[in-house]
Amino acid sequence: MNIVCIGGGPAGLYFGLLMKKQNPAHRITVIERNRPYDTFGWGVVFSDQTLGNLVNADEQTARTILQSFNHWDDIDVHFKGRTVTSGGHGFCGIGRKRLLNILQERCEELGVRLVFETDVTDDQAIARQYNADLVIACDGLNSRVRTRYAATFQPDIEPRKCRFVWLGTKKLFPAFTFAFEKNEHGWFQAHAYQYDGDTATFIVETPEEVWLKAGIDQMTQQEGIAYCEKLFAKYLDGNPLLSNASHLRGSALWIKFPRIVCKEWVHWNEIDGRRVPVVLMGDAAHTAHFSIGSGTKLALEDAIELARCFAQHGEQGAEKVMQVYQQARELEVLKIQSAARNSMEWFENVERYTAMEAEQFAYSMLTRSQRLSHENLRLRDQRYVENFETWIADHAFAQADLPRPAHDRHSIPPMFTPFRLRGTVLKNRVVVSPMAQYSALDGTPGDYHLVHLGARAMGGAGLVFAEMTCVSADARITPACPGMYRPEHTQAWKRIVDFVHHNTDAKIAMQLGHAGPKGSTRPEWDGIDLPLDDGNWPLVAASEQQYLAGISQHARAATVQDMLRIRADFVQATQEAAKAGFDWLELHCAHGYLLSCFISPLTNHRTDQYGGSLENRCRFPLEVFAAMRAVWPQDKPISIRISAHDWVEGGITPDDAVAIARLFKAAGADMIDCSSGQVSKQQKPVYGRMFQTPFADRIRNEVGIPTIAVGAIFEADHVNSIIASGRADLCALARPHLANPAWTLTEAAKIGYHEIEWPKQYRAGKDQLERNLEREKQLAAANSGLSPQQIAAKLLEG
Numbered sequence: 189m190n191i192v193c194i195g196g197g198p199a200g201l202y203f204g205l206l207m208k209k210q211n212p213a214h215r216i217t218v219i220e221r222n223r224p225y226d227t228f229g230w231g232v233v234f235s236d237q238t239l240g241n242l243v244n245a246d247e248q249t250a251r252t253i254l255q256s257f258n259h260w261d262d263i264d265v266h267f268k269g270r271t272v273t274s275g276g277h278g279f280c281g282i283g284r285k286r287l288l289n290i291l292q293e294r295c296e297e298l299g300v301r302l303v304f305e306t307d308v309t310d311d312q313a314i315a316r317q318y319n320a321d322l323v324i325a326c327d328g329l330n331s332r333v334r335t336r337y338a339a340t341f342q343p344d345i346e347p348r349k350c351r352f353v354w355l356g357t358k359k360l361f362p363a364f365t366f367a368f369e370k371n372e373h374g375w376f377q378a379h380a381y382q383y384d385g386d387t388a389t390f391i392v393e394t395p396e397e398v399w400l401k402a403g404i405d406q407m408t409q410q411e412g413i414a415y416c417e418k419l420f421a422k423y424l425d426g427n428p429l430l431s432n433a434s435h436l437r438g439s440a441l442w443i444k445f446p447r448i449v450c451k452e453w454v455h456w457n458e459i460d461g462r463r464v465p466v467v468l469m470g471d472a473a474h475t476a477h478f479s480i481g482s483g484t485k486l487a488l489e490d491a492i493e494l495a496r497c498f499a500q501h502g503e504q505g506a507e508k509v510m511q512v513y514q515q516a517r518e519l520e521v522l523k524i525q526s527a528a529r530n531s532m533e534w535f536e537n538v539e540r541y542t543a544m545e546a547e548q549f550a551y552s553m554l555t556r557s558q559r560l561s562h563e564n565l566r567l568r569d570q571r572y573v574e575n576f577e578t579w580i581a582d583h584a585f586a587q588a589d590l591p592r593p594a595h596d597r598h599s600i601p602p603m604f605t606p607f608r609l610r611g612t613v614l615k616n617r618v619v620v621s622p623m624a625q626y627s628a629l630d631g632t633p634g635d636y637h638l639v640h641l642g643a644r645a646m647g648g649a650g651l652v653f654a655e656m657t658c659v660s661a662d663a664r665i666t667p668a669c670p671g672m673y674r675p676e677h678t679q680a681w682k683r684i685v686d687f688v689h690h691n692t693d694a695k696i697a698m699q700l701g702h703a704g705p706k707g708s709t710r711p712e713w714d715g716i717d718l719p720l721d722d723g724n725w726p727l728v729a730a731s732e733q734q735y736l737a738g739i740s741q742h743a744r745a746a747t748v749q750d751m752l753r754i755r756a757d758f759v760q761a762t763q764e765a766a767k768a769g770f771d772w773l774e775l776h777c778a779h780g781y782l783l784s785c786f787i788s789p790l791t792n793h794r795t796d797q798y799g800g801s802l803e804n805r806c807r808f809p810l811e812v813f814a815a816m817r818a819v820w821p822q823d824k825p826i827s828i829r830i831s832a833h834d835w836v837e838g839g840i841t842p843d844d845a846v847a848i849a850r851l852f853k854a855a856g857a858d859m860i861d862c863s864s865g866q867v868s869k870q871q872k873p874v875y876g877r878m879f880q881t882p883f884a885d886r887i888r889n890e891v892g893i894p895t896i897a898v899g900a901i902f903e904a905d906h907v908n909s910i911i912a913s914g915r916a917d918l919c920a921l922a923r924p925h926l927a928n929p930a931w932t933l934t935e936a937a938k939i940g941y942h943e944i945e946w947p948k949q950y951r952a953g954k955d956q957l958e959r960n961l962e963r964e965k966q967l968a969a970a971n972s973g974l975s976p977q978q979i980a981a982k983l984l985e986g
C-alpha cells in the first residue's frame with residue numbers, strides 16, 4: 189500500500205513504523221509541518237500498562253523508550269500546608285521531544301519517508317501526489333481534515349472551564365506532584381513530574397473566572413510565568429519556570445482544554461477513480477484530559493490497533509479493516525474519555541472539595557476518575573490505605589458520638605463505619621434501596637413484606653427502606669402497591685418494624701410518595717407503565733399530561749383543593765409512620781411521580797405560583813415537606829429523593845439539582861437521596877459504574893448536606909471508594925439486594941473484613957463462607973501461577 193500520514197506526532201510516526209515493520213513493501217510517508225526534531229511540548233507520562241502495550245507492538249522501539257524514561261511510584265498531594273503521599277502507582281515520564289526523536293529514528297531505520305516543513309492544506313492533493321491508498325489524519329486538536337469532512341466525522345468539540353499553561357522547570361520532583369494553592373483570586377493547581385535527568389513538566393491550571401480575576405489575560409507571557417513562580421515558589425526552591433513556546437504572545441500560552449468526540453472516524457474520498465479512506469487518529473479523533481496523562485497513550489494505541497486490524501483483516505479489504513478498527517477502538521476510547529472527564533471535572537471544581545481535610549482531599553483526588561478504587565489503592569500501597577481507613581473511622585465514630593470498639597483499633601473499611609443523622613445512628617453505610625414489589629393487598633403489606641424486608645435487615649445493611657408507600661388509594665402506582673392510609677396499614681407496618689427492631693440492629697425507613705400521572709398501572713412484570721385493563725382511577729399531575737403518549741391515562745392538572753388534600757394525606761401518613769415505629773422517613777420527589785412532576789419543567793407548565801421558576805416549581809413539594817417535618821419526631825431524620833438529572837434537553841440538570849437541594853436544606857431536610865431519570869420516556873441516560881454518584885458528590889460538597897448515592901453500585905469496593913472520598917455519606921443498592929439479601933455480610937467476607945456482626949442464628953455460615961472464599965483465592969492462585977494479590981489485581985483491572 190501507499191500510506192500517507194498527515195502529522196508527524198506520535199500517532200503518525202508509530203503507525204508508519206508498525207506498518208513498515210509489518211510489510212516492508214508498504215510505501216509510507218509521514219508529513220510534518222515543523223522542522224526535523226522540533227517540538228513544543230515538555231514531558232509525557234505513561235502507565236506501566238501502556239508500556240506493556242508498546243513492548244508487545246514493537247519491542248525494539250519500546251526498549252529504546254524505556255531506557256529514556258524516568259520512573260516513579262509515589263504521588264504527593266500538597267494541600268493546606270500538608271503533604272499526603274501514596275505509592276505503588278507505576279508511572280514513567282519521557283520528554284516529548286525525546287519520544288518523537290526515538291520514533292523518527294526508528295521510522296528512518298525501517299525506511300519510512302519523513303517529510304518536514306510541509307503544511308498540508310489539501311489532503312486530497314497530497315493523496316494524489318503520493319498515489320495514496322490510505323490517508324491517516326493525525327493533524328492534532330485543530331485538525332483541518334476533521335474540519336473539512338465534519339459532515340462525516342460529526343465532531344463534538346467542547347471547550348472546558350479551566351485555563352492551563354504547559355511549562356517546565358529544572359526543579360526535580362521525586363514523585364508525581366499535585367500542589368494546590370489559593371490566593372486572593374482563587375484556587376490554582378500544579379501538576380508536576382520529572383521526565384529526564386534535569387527537567388520536569390510543570391502545568392498550572394485554574395478556572396477561567398479565577399484566571400480573569402488575576403488579570404493573567406492582560407499579562408505578557410513572562411508576567412504570567414512570574415505570577416505562577418510567585419504562587420508556587422515553595423515548591424520550586426528558587427528554580428524558574430520555563431516556556432518553550434516563545435512564538436506565542438501574551439496570554440496565548442494559556443489555553444482551554446477541548447474535549448473532542450467524533451461519531452465517525454473514517455471518511456471515504458474518490459481519488460482518481462479509487463475509494464481512499466481518510467482515518468482520524470490521535471487528538472484529531474478524540475482527546476483525553478492531561479490530568480490522567482492519556483492523550484499520547486490513546487494516539488499510540490490507535491496506531492497499534494489499526495496496524496493489528498490490517499494484519500488480521502487486510503485480505504478482506506479496507507472497508508472491513510476500517511469497520512473493525514472503529515468498533516474496537518470506540519469502546520476503549522470511551523472508557524478512557526469517561527475516566528478523563530471525571531478527572532477533568534474534579535480539577536475544574538477543586539473549590540468544591542476544599543472544605544475537606546488534607547487526608548480526604550488527597551484520597552478524593554486519587555480516586556477522581558473512578559478507575560482507581562479503594563482496593564486498587566490497597567494493592568498499590570497497603571500502609572497508606574490502612575492509615576487512611578483509621579483516619580476515616582476515627583472521624584466516623586466521633587461524628588456518630590460513639591467510642592471505637594476495642595477489637596477495631598486498626599483498619600475498618602469505610603463502608604462499615606457508623607453514621608448519625610439527628611438521633612438515628614446507622615451501624616454502617618449500606619442502604620437497601622426502596623424496591624417496588626407489587627405484592628400488597630388493598631395497600632396492606634403482608635407476610636411477603638415481612639420476609640422480604642426482614643431478610644434484608646438480617647443481611648447486614650445499616651438501613652433498610654420499604655418500597656414507596658402511597659399516601660392514599662389514588663396515590664398508588666398499581667393496585668398491588670403498599671399504602672399508609674388505613675388503620676390496618678399502620679398495624680401491618682408496625683409488625684414488620686417490630687420484627688426488624690427485635691431481631692436485627694438495622695434501622696428501617698419508610699418512603700412516602702404519590703404516583704401522580706404514573707399511577708393506575710399494571711405491575712412491572714405485566715407491562716411496565718401500562719395502564720390497567722379495567723378498574724382505573726383518576727390521575728392528577730402538576731399539569732395535564734400523558735406519561736406514555738397515546739397509551740397512558742390522561743392526568744388532569746391538580747387544583748389548589750387537590751393539593752391541600754394531598755398535603756393532608758402526606759401529613760396523616762407521616763403520623764402513622766411514626767406510630768408504626770419507623771426510624772427514618774423519606775419524601776419521594778423523583779422519577780416523574782406527583783411531586784417530581786411539579787419540579788421538572790418538562791411536566792410543569794403551570795402559570796400560577798406553583799409554576800414557572802424553579803423556586804415556584806418546588807413550592808408544593810416544599811410545602812408538603814414542611815407539613816411532614818412538623819409532625820415527624822424531631823429526633824428522627826427525613827431525607828428527600830430527587831431526580832438530579834432528567835436526561836432530556838430542557839429538563840432538570842445537575843445545576844438545577846444543586847439548587848433544589850439548597851431549597852430543601854433551607855427548609856430543614858436532613859439528607860438528599862440522589863437518583864435521576866424516569867421523568868420522561870425521551871430520556872437518554874449515560875450509564876456506567878456508579879453513574880449517578882457524581883450527583884451525590886456535587887450536592888454533598890457544594891450544598892453541604894449529607895447525600896445518598898445510588899445507581900450501578902454493586903461491590904464493596906464501590907461503597908468504600910464513595911464513602912472514603914466524601915462523594916456521599918450512604919450508598920443505596922437495589923438489584924444486588926434482590927439477588928442476595930445478605931449482600932453486606934457476603935461483601936464483608938469477600939474483602940476479608942471479619943469483625944462484622946452476623947445474626948447469632950447464622951454465625952456458623954459466617955465461618956464457612958470466609959473459609960470457602962479464602963480457599964477459592966488459593967485455588968485460583970495455584971491454577972494461574974499468580975499470587976492471591978496478583979489475582980485480585982487482575983480482577984480489579986477488569
